Amino acid sequence: MTKKIFQAGLLLFTVLLICLLVPIAGAFEVSPSNPSVGDEITVSGYTDKTGSIPAKVVFTSVVPVNDGTYLYDAGKVEIPEGPNSFHVKAVGVDDLEVKVKFVLWVTAAHPQAIDGVASYSMSGVPKGTYPIKLRGEAQSGEKSVDITITASSSIAVEDGYYEYSYSTSSIPAGDFKLTIDGESKTINLAGASTSSGSSGGSSGSGSIGVSPDMAANNVVASEHTNSRAVSGMPVEFNFKEPLNPVTYIGFTSGITSRDVPVTIEILEHTSASVSNPPEGIVYKNINIWMGYTGFSRTENIIDASLKFKVDSSWIEDNNLDPEELVFMHYDETNNVWEPVSTELIEILDGYAYYQSSPECFSPFAIVGTEELPPQVVEELPSEDDVNENHTSVDDVANSVINEPKNPNFGKSLLFIVAASMLGMFLFFKLRK
Secondary structure (H helix, E strand, O other): HHHHHHHHHHHHHHHHHHHOOOOOOOOOOEEEEOEEEOOOEEEEEEEEOEEEEEEEEEEEEEEEOOEEEEEEHHHHEEEEEOEEEEEEEOOOOOOEEEEOOOOOEEEEEEEEEEEEEEEEEEEEEOEEOOOEEEEEEOOOOOOOOEEEEEEEEEEEEOOOEEEEEEEEEOOOOEEEEEEEEEEEEEEEEEOOOOOOOOOOOOOOHHHHHHHHHHOOOOEEEEEEEEEOOOOOOOEEEEEEOOOEEOOOOEEEEEEEEEEEEEEEEOOOOOOOOOOOOOEEEEEEEEEEEEEEOOOOOOOOEEEEEEEEEHHHHHHHOEEEHHHHEEEEEEEEEOOOOEOOOOOEEEEEEEEEEEEEOOOOOOOOEEEEEEEEEOOOOOOOOOHHHHHHHHHOHHHHHHHOOOOOOOOOHHHHHHHHHHHHHHHHHHHHHHHH
16 A cells, blocks of 8 residues: 555656656747847747747837827837738727838828727738838827737747747837737836936946947047936936037927936047938037937827037038028938928027927938028229229319300390399489
């Protein structure tokens, strides 16, 4: 009896040991366990299936409504190779316009909403990274709309094991749902992935690590600061570094984050992140790195405003029209410089102050685009011209003296004297 109990216990122990050592089919792990926006997560696990297993990522973003419209910039969405599908659903809208950038922005679809819900699906998309924007008209009275994105693909299985890496740069901070082969996990994606760094005029690069221009020794000076952001509230940054032309950046935050770092690099030459310099006369080349990876998107940075200053003497020395200076943004997708709306505020104490409204943050340049027309200066007449055209007092007198006289002038004068004498004679005679 004791021997049978011992054998049964040994068998049970063996089974438990095997269960501990052999991964359970269908379970998967996510690394890192506490990812932040922009991190690359790795999904791995074991399965009893062969070939491949389905994978799906689902997340919802609350997009604010401005002037009756909404805009969600998904950023650069990575489409993996193989069978895939992409589904978008917008709730609280009148329509949904799906725009995808290949070389130029094109409208992939523009469905109308039914009962406030508009959706669109596409599948078999070629492998690549595509900038995607979703926008449209919100329903009357809506202050925000919910946009849910579902991305489906498959993961290859080899000897019962699978592993797949996925970038979270296109996923907003918050919870998202990851489903692998029917098993689902909810993962919280943190907003900030970097330390805050120091504030003020330090040269730390904050969220960007070592930038290309820092590595190329192209940075003359830099300024770093950070701030907490609360969804729907204004966020403001002020800058005081003497070599930094940017004095202020402000926007309304679309999300809540305990730390939004900002780094401005003032460059000696054109940014190492661009392929060609802008046209015109460049005052300053600068990099503005806003937030952590994946933060600088239109749904997170709403109604951005930037102020900068330009030395008035530089404007005068280059014979530029101060009204025509512009803040230029580099579009890395199309490798072109694009002007940003820029307005001259005032010219004061040797500086011209401007305000601009960038939609995103990246390499910039302050450029003078139009020279003032040459001033026409009237030449003073030469001394010879003065002498030739000048009429003196003597010339006037001589012209009067030498002027031909009226031949009847003497007779008329004699007649007047005689008439006067006759009148006087008759006057006195009548008095007597």
